[in-house]
Amino acid sequence: NAGVTQTPKFQVxxxxxxxxxxxxxxxxxxxxxxxxxxxxxxxxxxxxxxxxGITDQGEVPNGYNVSRSTTEDFPLRLLSAAPSQTSVYFCxxxxxxxxxxxxxxxxxTRLTVV
Amino acid sequence: AQSVTQLGSHVSVSxxxxxxLRCNYSSSVxxxxxxxxxxxxxxxxxxxxxxxxxxLVKGINGFEAEFKKSExxxxxxxxxAHMSDAAEYFCAVRGYSGGGADGLTFGKGTHxxxxx
Numbered sequence: 001n002a003g004v005t006q007t008p009k010f011q012v013x014x015x016x017x018x019x020x021x022x023x024x025x026x027x028x029x030x031x032x033x034x035x036x037x038x039x040x041x042x043x044x045x046x047x048x049x050x051x052x053g054i055t056d057q058g059e060v061p062n063g064y065n066v067s068r069s070t071t072e073d074f075p076l077r078l079l080s081a082a083p084s085q086t087s088v089y090f091c092x093x094x095x096x097x098x099x100x101x102x103x104x105x106x107x108x109t110r111l112t113v114v
Numbered sequence: 115a116q117s118v119t120q121l122g123s124h125v126s127v128s129x130x131x132x133x134x135l136r137c138n139y140s141s142s143v144x145x146x147x148x149x150x151x152x153x154x155x156x157x158x159x160x161x162x163x164x165x166x167x168x169x170l171v172k173g174i175n176g177f178e179a180e181f182k183k184s185e186x187x188x189x190x191x192x193x194x195a196h197m198s199d200a201a202e203y204f205c206a207v208r209g210y211s212g213g214g215a216d217g218l219t220f221g222k223g224t225h226x227x228x229x230x
Contacts, residue, residue, distance in 0.1 A: 004157075031216065033217055035220075040123065040222055040223075041222060042118075042204060042220035042221055042222040042223050043158075043204065043206075043218075043220040044220070045217045045218070045219075048216065048217050050216070058217055059219075090157060090158065092158075092218075102148060102160035102163050103148075103160070103218065105150075105157040105158040105159075106157055107156060107157040108156075108157055
């Protein structure tokens with residue numbers, strides 16, 4: 001199993017550019033989510049989804065869009081990148097039907113906005 | 115609302131000494147608690163979890179944590195530190211500060227330094 005796969009691993013954007021961070025999982029997990037990690041801040045929830053066609057906002061959703069057309073994929077879109085979005089982004093997933101269990105995290109995307 | 119406080123952004127111990135990383139939580143629902151470890155330039159790996167079963171939870175790599183409801187704590191310990199334990203450690207509680215029951219609320223992390 002590949003687990004949770006994030007692409008790209010590194011990205012540099014100019015202010016105002018748009019891009020999509022990809023997240024795919026092959027574990028048939030219903031729940032998927034995006035976090036951002038900033039120094040001294042821990043990880044903060046951006047958006048999450050409990051299944052295809054269902055998404056909701058987390059703690060810091062502004063500036064980000066998501067959609068969930070399939071169980072496997074949960075892309076995160078930055079429509080107009082800002083320097084404040086420089087961060088490391090993690091995708092995480094878990095199986096809802098197994099109750100509360102540990103989340104499986106991807107290896108992250110390091111994004112720099114200049 | 116959920117919140118997690120990790121005391122000490124950096125903890126330094128000697129190799130072979132006891133490791134103690136502190137975590138206190140606040141939760142508006144029965145707490146499910148987690149400890150994750152992050153090695154440099156890697157994602158997060160689950161060390162252990164508490165989900166209302168035994169209050170003393172054993173995890174991977176010799177770590178364990180004890181859930182104490184009266185103290186709202188879930189401290190992580192390891193009897194003897196190894197150099198390979200040097201990493202960032204995050205405590206997390208189920209739910210996020212916006213009120214949702216899913217997702218995780220993380221502490222700010224504790225950087226564990228192992229002195230030879």
